[in-house]
Amino acid sequence: MTGFDLLRLKDWTDPVPPAGREVASRLPEDDEGRPPVLFVPGLGHGAWAFAEHWLPHTAGRGFPAHVLGPRPGGDLRAQVHDVVQTAASLPRRAVLVGHGVGAHVVARALARYPARAAVLVAPVLDGWAAAGSALLANPGGTLPALFGGRLRVSARQLFGSGLPAERAAEYLERIAPRPRAELLRRAVPPRPVGAPPVLVVGSPDDRVVSRKALDRAAAAYSGAPLLFPGMGHDLMLEDSWAEPIDAILDWLRKQV
Amino acid sequence: MHDSPDPGDRRDAVCVVGAGASGLTAVKNLLELGFQVDCYERETAVGGAWNWRHDRSPVYAGTHLISSRPLTEFPDFPMPDSWPDYPHHSQVLTYLERYSAHFGLGEHIWFGTEVVSAAPTGDGGWEVTTRSTGGGSSRTSRYAAVVVANGHNWDPRRPTIPGEFRGRLMHSSAYKDPAVLRGRKVLVIGGGNTGCDIAVEAAQQAGQVWHSTRRGYWYAPKYVLGRPADQVNGRLLRLRLPLRLRQWLYRRTVRLTTGDLTRFGLPAPDHQPYESHPIVNSQLPYYLGHGRITPVPDVTAFDDASVELADGRRIEPDLVITATGYRPRFEFLAPELLAADEHGRPDLHLHVFARQHPTLAVIGLLQPDSGVFPLAHWQSVAVARWLRLRLDDPARAAAVQQQESAKPLAAWSKRRVVKTDRHWFEVDHLDYLRSLESLLNEMEPAA
Numbered sequence A: 001m002t003g004f005d006l007l008r009l010k011d012w013t014d015p016v017p018p019a020g021r022e023v024a025s026r027l028p029e030d031d032e033g034r035p036p037v038l039f040v041p042g043l044g045h046g047a048w049a050f051a052e053h054w055l056p057h058t059a060g061r062g063f064p065a066h067v068l069g070p071r072p073g074g075d076l077r078a079q080v081h082d083v084v085q086t087a088a089s090l091p092r093r094a095v096l097v098g099h100g101v102g103a104h105v106v107a108r109a110l111a112r113y114p115a116r117a118a119v120l121v122a123p124v125l126d127g128w129a130a131a132g133s134a135l136l137a138n139p140g141g142t143l144p145a146l147f148g149g150r151l152r153v154s155a156r157q158l159f160g161s162g163l164p165a166e167r168a169a170e171y172l173e174r175i176a177p178r179p180r181a182e183l184l185r186r187a188v189p190p191r192p193v194g195a196p197p198v199l200v201v202g203s204p205d206d207r208v209v210s211r212k213a214l215d216r217a218a219a220a221y222s223g224a225p226l227l228f229p230g231m232g233h234d235l236m237l238e239d240s241w242a243e244p245i246d247a248i249l250d251w252l253r254k255q256v
Numbered sequence B: 001m002h003d004s005p006d007p008g009d010r011r012d013a014v015c016v017v018g019a020g021a022s023g024l025t026a027v028k029n030l031l032e033l034g035f036q037v038d039c040y041e042r043e044t045a046v047g048g049a050w051n052w053r054h055d056r057s058p059v060y061a062g063t064h065l066i067s068s069r070p071l072t073e074f075p076d077f078p079m080p081d082s083w084p085d086y087p088h089h090s091q092v093l094t095y096l097e098r099y100s101a102h103f104g105l106g107e108h109i110w111f112g113t114e115v116v117s118a119a120p121t122g123d124g125g126w127e128v129t130t131r132s133t134g135g136g137s138s139r140t141s142r143y144a145a146v147v148v149a150n151g152h153n154w155d156p157r158r159p160t161i162p163g164e165f166r167g168r169l170m171h172s173s174a175y176k177d178p179a180v181l182r183g184r185k186v187l188v189i190g191g192g193n194t195g196c197d198i199a200v201e202a203a204q205q206a207g208q209v210w211h212s213t214r215r216g217y218w219y220a221p222k223y224v225l226g227r228p229a230d231q232v233n234g235r236l237l238r239l240r241l242p243l244r245l246r247q248w249l250y251r252r253t254v255r256l257t258t259g260d261l262t263r264f265g266l267p268a269p270d271h272q273p274y275e276s277h278p279i280v281n282s283q284l285p286y287y288l289g290h291g292r293i294t295p296v297p298d299v300t301a302f303d304d305a306s307v308e309l310a311d312g313r314r315i316e317p318d319l320v321i322t323a324t325g326y327r328p329r330f331e332f333l334a335p336e337l338l339a340a341d342e343h344g345r346p347d348l349h350l351h352v353f354a355r356q357h358p359t360l361a362v363i364g365l366l367q368p369d370s371g372v373f374p375l376a377h378w379q380s381v382a383v384a385r386w387l388r389l390r391l392d393d394p395a396r397a398a399a400v401q402q403q404e405s406a407k408p409l410a411a412w413s414k415r416r417v418v419k420t421d422r423h424w425f426e427v428d429h430l431d432y433l434r435s436l437e438s439l440l441n442e443m444e445p446a447a
Ligand SMILES: Cc1cc2nc3c(=O)[nH]c(=O)nc-3n(C[C@H](O)[C@H](O)[C@H](O)COP(=O)(O)OP(=O)(O)OC[C@H]3O[C@@H](n4cnc5c(N)ncnc54)[C@H](O)[C@@H]3O)c2cc1C
Pocket: B017, B018, B019, B020, B021, B022, B023, B040, B041, B042, B043, B046, B047, B048, B049, B050, B058, B059, B060, B063, B064, B065, B066, B067, B072, B113, B114, B115, B116, B149, B150, B151, B152, B153, B154, B194, B332, B363, B364, B365, B370, B371, B372, B373
């Protein structure tokens, strides 16, 4: 993990231009002073992916819950900027929860904002490895993208077998991944500021992020991943979506 | 407090003096490294200078930042990107209030409480005496360390001008509202950012305006090439252009934009660009050009209703505002603790660490060519990590201290600046941050 980041010439001379940000929120009935949770969706997923189950569930368990829709066409730097801007706009130190490439964004945002805690769900920190897995699982949909064409994902890649086919099809309809070349590298997560507790969550049966990649991500934060066998990459959309989010919130309660 | 034998003994806790921008970031970063913190603030709210209701605030109704937003905000808590490039002082206060609330700093701050003395106990600790602001009984507590963040823009540096003046004479610290200028004949003394701002407000409000400066300056506009000037300057730094070349570019840019100000009667600068604290004001040349501001040289004497100038001229203002800056003042510390000179200017390692007292530090006591907050943040990180290292690994701490004191004079302190009182703590923000970075890396646990 890299050291301190004092000289931010890029940000000082060429700040990310502001953009309207889409934030959906669900607040608990009573404010018990718990930290707000900010969800960050991954590649091609909009705010809806969390609004479906995890957002209301998190609010139901007493945490103010927010999800940030990605800015259209935004590169990694702009996405990190948006996460930090949104987190800083909340009344208290926020917990950042990112999924897939959104977890990569969160990992970077942690170097720019002292989060209360962070959760990386099926994190895509290693773009090459993820592309490799995608090639294996769905060569026809992936190969064109490596040459600048459209990326098409399949249900098999994102969901476990438990999700009814028509629901999977409905979700796929809304997922429009436009990967940028900058994702195609193995990112060493920068050192988080404020030493937040970081949890890595995933599934050994994820066809985008391998078990090894999960172990590596967790090791970068000196931990082991919390695993949910049988689930696909999109843990928050699966039929068994409640298990991982309950485990995450249980963990969170112990941290804060 | 209940587990310590003496209610006044705060053991490993750190005392922070002041809850302005510097004090707040000190509290936040100390908490982040696990310290207990008591912060004392003589006012009843946070914000320091930026809370213009505070009786010592130097900020006036029309104040906007001169450093642009990205160079002003704390590095880990950005200002909203929907804010203007140069926010108003009320926004800066809102920002500091939100910072305090976001990180839960309020519960560690004792408001309306002034630190009246801090003295070393001989074993590395401190005895801090506090009192309700404006009187009341005092109370003494023991702390492991003291972090001073009392600001340096509140004690007016008043010029000594011989003679008596019949009109109204005030220092800029008392200037709040342009209403006092309305219809008056105003003389503003001082060519710092305050003097220039007030001269411009006077040009908009007063009947007649004289602006007295004792030398020529480089007046930077707020925008160059469509971007905030400090961001454009940052691009030159990013390209690592040598100082000479940057100075040449600066002169060229000024010639092509603002133009030659000696045409309006201002003296030519007696120094190169980057050799004095930046003045950022786009409107001053504008009002000079409109004849609304008459530049005049230094004031030599008052004589009843008139003011005598260095060139022998006499003018008759009815209001004189001395915008001659501020002096550092640490009335609760014996001067030798900070190795202060006869003007009360401390001599500290990196402008932060007391050389003889490893548990005494000062935050925000410097004047950069950028915003102060980022520097105050990293100073606080360095102080918190230093105090942590002393506790966790005293041997390493001693080694770091030796290494630091053996370092040759760093670039930021070798800067060529105009020899004037106010430049003693002028720093180049990049060079300065590099020095802090090197200290932070030295304090890292060995891999
Ligand atoms: C007109 C003006 C405009 C400026 N514009 C900019 C700008 O554009 N960008 C920029 O970065 N900086 C600017 N500055 C510099 C400004 O001083 C800093 O931004 C910032 O306010 C420094 O914060 P501080 O916490 O160090 O000091 P302060 O804001 O002065 O806070 C010190 C606090 O300590 C408290 N205190 C003092 N003594 C005691 C005591 N004995 N016991 C308890 N409490 C005590 C005070 O009440 C105060 O709240 C400007 C300054 C002025 C005068």
